[in-house]
Amino acid sequence: MSASNALRGTDAPVTGPFTLAVDAMGGDRAPDMVVHGLEYAAERHPAAKFLLVGDEALLAPLLARYKRAKAACTIRHTTEVVSNDMKPTAALRSRKSSMRIAIDAVASGEAAGVVSAGNTGALLALAKIVLKALPGIDRPAMAAIGPSARGDVVMLDLGANVQCDVRNLVEFAVMGDVFARTVLGLTAPSIGLLNVGSEELKGDETVREAADILRASHIGPQFHGFVEGHDITAGTTDVVVTDGFTGNVALKTGEGAMKLMGELLRQVFTSGIIAKIAYLLVRPGLDRLREWLDPRRYNGAVMVGLNGVVVKSHGGTDAQGFAHAIDVAMDMVVHRFNDRIREDLARIALDKNRTAEAQPVASVGAGPGDAPPGTAGDTHLAPA
Structure with missing residues (x-):
């Protein structure tokens, strides 16, 4: 079976419901900006569901003002926050922070992706440690x-x-x-x-x-x-x-x-x-x-190559910018971003095997100068 046939169907978009985890406390103007952004996102994506992680005492009054966001969100309470100046090592030790709980939801399969406007270094470190790289990916x-x-x-x-x-x-x-x-x-x-x-x-x-x-x-x-x-x-x-x-x-x-x-x-x-x-x-x-x-318009950097969708919103963005980061995460889940990466990596490996099979076998006793052209570096053709 070819690599593409083995992963047949990855071009079909996800049509069923899924949830995105949202770090409500990340960003310069969180949580107000985050909840307001979710109001825009819920309007554009009526079927969207969000796991909103943060301080319920702050989030509940905000959701009362934004009806669409309230209907789309489930609050998961925590008071711990990864601050902008927190070192990644400290963030890794904070297992009850809003950022960590949101990422844990992706790791457990409760959410299909996570969006945060919080500390970039902490988000990268947590995502790499908790979610880990996709099989075949050396570095996200x-x-x-x-x-x-x-x-x-x-x-x-x-x-x-x-x-x-x-x-x-x-x-x-x-x-x-x-x-x-x-x-x-x-x-x-x-x-x-x-x-x-x-x-x-x-x-x-x-x-x-x-x-x-x-x-x-x-x-x-x-x-x-x-x-x-x-x-x-x-x-x-x-x-x-x-x-x-x-x-x-x-x-x-x-x-x-x-x-x-x-x-x-x-x-x-x-x-x-x-x-x-x-x-x-x-x-x-x-x-x-x-x-x-x-x-x-360009808000929403993506950590690609992980077991789950991770989108980093700019910390200084406003509600519309955060909604755009949500859009990016939605697109990646709906269009099976990670499945497509797996398929293409498998095709790269298949290309490697075909190239190796096409190389003529060097005669016994041939020296380095007699090696077929193009064989140097073949060990790097594809991920292990």
């Missing part, structure tokens, strides 16, 4: 969506793994492909490996070997090759793959550039009476630009 990665000149672009890893090897980059590409198909609705997203140049000889051995494996895999037709930093916002590919160190630097640089642009525009249009008049003339266009680049 942080993925998110951002704007580009051609539409939305997926980027990973964004900081979960500072150092990555060939296997990690290949797995990130598989997970990024599934993420783009699941959340962006793309049928065959293009994939690029972030590098210091687009030429095939650029970069270190790790990215070059990862590129060779991707070209030979089932997603080879989607693999664009190497991309550079400017290609991220140009929209050269739908998915950009890199290690967590580089990805986090690129992310923070992009955020800083956006803030700088906004500040410069503000200075330009407040510099005098003529500038203020000019602002009134161009305001409709600026409003469209502001809407297009609104960070709330």
